[in-house]
Amino acid sequence: MDPVEPVASVPTPRQPMQPVGVTAELAEARAKLRQAAPSGHWDGVLAEVSRLQYDQHMSPLAALQAVYAKLASGWLPPVPR
Known part of the structure; x- marks a missing residue:
């Protein structure tokens, strides 16, 4: 059995990874949606996103983006019971 090589340490300072492309767009859209979602409605907002992905x-x-636009026009998701 070969000996295990030690893992080299990560040089510092290390900068956090910045998402790019579609990953960055998704992260930005989700963050905007999170900020726009009224308190206590996040689960309903996510449910609407999932519904649109599945049904539409x-x-x-x-x-x-569609749910963000709905929130901007005054739509509120139902509050979970």
Whole structure:
């Protein structure tokens, strides 16, 4: 059995990874949606995003943007019971 090589230490300072491309767009859209969601309604907002993805065959990014637009127009998701 070969000996295990030690893992080299990570040089410091290390900068956090910045998402790029679609990952960055999804992260930004989700953050905007989170800020726009009224207190206590986040689960309902996420449920609407999932519903649009499933029922309307929307991409994750398109669904996030659609729900953001709904919130901006005054729509509120139901409060979970």
